[in-house]
Amino acid sequence: MTSLAHTRADFPALNQNVGAHPLVYLDNAATSQKPRAVIDAISRYYERDNSNVHRGLHALSMRSTDGYEAARKRTAQFINAADPAEIIFTRGTTESVNLVAQSWGAANLRAGDVILLTEMEHHSNLVPWQQIAQRTGATLRYVPVAGENAQHGLDLDALDKLLTPEVKLFAFTHISNTLGVINPVAELCARAKKVGALTLVDAAQSIGHEPLDVRALDCDFLAFSGHKMCGPTGIGVLYGRRALLDAMPPWQGGGGMITSVEYFNTTYKPSPERYEAGTPDVSGAIGLHAAMDYLDAIGRPLIAGHDNSLAAQARAALAELPGIRILGPEQNSKRGGLVSFAFNEVHAHDVVTFADQDGVALRGGHHCNQPLMRKLGLSSTTRASFYIYNTPEEIDALIKSLHKILKFFGS
Numbered sequence: 001m002t003s004l005a006h007t008r009a010d011f012p013a014l015n016q017n018v019g020a021h022p023l024v025y026l027d028n029a030a031t032s033q034k035p036r037a038v039i040d041a042i043s044r045y046y047e048r049d050n051s052n053v054h055r056g057l058h059a060l061s062m063r064s065t066d067g068y069e070a071a072r073k074r075t076a077q078f079i080n081a082a083d084p085a086e087i088i089f090t091r092g093t094t095e096s097v098n099l100v101a102q103s104w105g106a107a108n109l110r111a112g113d114v115i116l117l118t119e120m121e122h123h124s125n126l127v128p129w130q131q132i133a134q135r136t137g138a139t140l141r142y143v144p145v146a147g148e149n150a151q152h153g154l155d156l157d158a159l160d161k162l163l164t165p166e167v168k169l170f171a172f173t174h175i176s177n178t179l180g181v182i183n184p185v186a187e188l189c190a191r192a193k194k195v196g197a198l199t200l201v202d203a204a205q206s207i208g209h210e211p212l213d214v215r216a217l218d219c220d221f222l223a224f225s226g227h228k229m230c231g232p233t234g235i236g237v238l239y240g241r242r243a244l245l246d247a248m249p250p251w252q253g254g255g256g257m258i259t260s261v262e263y264f265n266t267t268y269k270p271s272p273e274r275y276e277a278g279t280p281d282v283s284g285a286i287g288l289h290a291a292m293d294y295l296d297a298i299g300r301p302l303i304a305g306h307d308n309s310l311a312a313q314a315r316a317a318l319a320e321l322p323g324i325r326i327l328g329p330e331q332n333s334k335r336g337g338l339v340s341f342a343f344n345e346v347h348a349h350d351v352v353t354f355a356d357q358d359g360v361a362l363r364g365g366h367h368c369n370q371p372l373m374r375k376l377g378l379s380s381t382t383r384a385s386f387y388i389y390n391t392p393e394e395i396d397a398l399i400k401s402l403h404k405i406l407k408f409f410g411s
C-alpha cells in the first residue's frame with residue numbers, strides 16, 4: 001500500500017487527544033476532516049474577497065463572482081462534465097436529489113411510471129422519490145441486495161426483470177455508506193439507457209475516493225457533498241446533462257434565477273442560475289475548489305487504493321473476532337473504504353461509546369439505511385470508515401479497542 005501518512009500533517013483536527021488517547025478518526029463516511037489548504041482558502045476569501053456575487057460592479061463583488069464561477073469550472077473538470085452550466089451548487093447530496101425529484105420528477109412522472117431504486121439506498125436517495133411518487137402517482141421498485149450479509153451486492157440477475165420500459169428513472173448509489181459495496185455504475189447506466197430510463201448516481205461516498213467521469217459513466221444526473229471530500233459542510237453539487245437542466249422547471253424562486261419579473265409573470269435564466277435562487281454559498285464553493293485541488297494533487301486512484309487496502313486490513317482483522325457479523329463484500333476489490341459490523345452480544349451504541357474512550361471515532365446506528373437494516377435483520381451496525389490520513393496502525397488501535405470491549409462485555 002502506498003503510504004499517505006504524510007498527509008496527516010495537513011489536517012489540524014487530527015492533531016488532538018480524546019481523553020488520554022490520540023484521536024483515531026474512523027468516521028469519514030459521515031464527514032471527512034479538512035486540510036489546511038481548504039481552511040486557508042475559506043479564511044482568505046473572508047479576509048479579502050467577501051462580497052455578494054453576480055450583480056455587483058465593484059472590485060470585491062467581481063472578485064467573489066470570479067471565485068464562485070472558477071469553482072464551478074473546476075467542479076466540471078473534476079468530474080469531466082462537458083459544460084460548467086451542468087454544475088449546480090446545492091447544500092449537498094440530499095438537496096441535489098430533492099432538486100431532481102421536485103423539478104424533473106414533478107414535470108415528467110405520472111401514474112404508471114416507475115422509479116427504480118436499490119435496497120441499499122441512503123434515505124436521501126429514497127425518501128425524495130417516495131415523496132414525488134406519492135405526488136405524481138408513479139411507483140417505486142427496488143433492485144434487491146443478495147446474500148445474508150449483502151456480501152454479493154446488487155442482484156444484477158433481477159435487474160432485467162425490474163428495468164422495464166415503465167422505468168423512467170433509475171437512481172442508485174455508487175458506494176453504499178453501510179455495506180461499502182462499489183456498484184458497477186457504467187453497467188447500470190448502460191442497462192437503464194437500453195429501456196429509455198434516465199439515471200441519477202448518488203456519489204456521496206465515491207466522489208472524494210474514486211476517479212469519476214460523468215461522460216464515461218454516461219449518467220444523466222450525479223449528486224455529491226463537499227464535506228465528504230475534504231470540503232466544507234453546506235456545499236454540494238448536482239451534475240445534470242445540459243439539455244435536461246434547461247428543460248426542467250425551476251425548483252426555488254428568488255433573486256439571481258430570473259430574466260424578468262412582473263407582478264403576475266416571471267421568466268427564468270437557463271442552468272445553472274435557474275437552480276441557484278438567492279445568495280449562494282460562495283465561501284463553500286471556494287473551499288470545495290481548494291478541496292478538489294488538494295485531492296487531485298494526491299491523485300484519486302491512489303486514494304482509492306489506500307482506502308481499499310485499509311478496508312481489507314480492517315475486514316481481515318475483524319473476521320478474527322468472536323461473535324461478529326461483517327456486512328458487505330468478501331472480495332476486497334468490490335469494497336470501498338468502510339466496513340460495517342455487528343456483534344451478537346454488544347450493541348453498536350455501546351461499541352461506539354467504549355471505543356470513544358480509547359480515542360477511536362466510529363459511527364453506530366442504522367446509517368440512514370433503515371429498510372436495508374430490517375432486510376438484514378439488524379437494528380444497527382458499527383461502521384469504521386477510512387480516508388487518506390488513516391494508517392494501518394490506526395486499524396490496529398481499532399482492533400485493540402474492540403478486544404477490550406468484547407472482554408468487558410464478557411464475549
Ligand SMILES: Cc1ncc(COP(=O)(O)O)c(CNc2co[nH]c2=O)c1O
Pocket residue numbers: 029030031091092093094095122124125173175176177202204205225363367
Ligand atoms: C450514500 C449517501 N447518500 C447521501 C448522503 C447524504 O449526504 P448529505 O446530504 O451530505 O448529508 C449520504 C450521507 N451519509 C452519511 C452521513 O452521516 N453518516 C453517513 O453515512 C450518503 O452516505
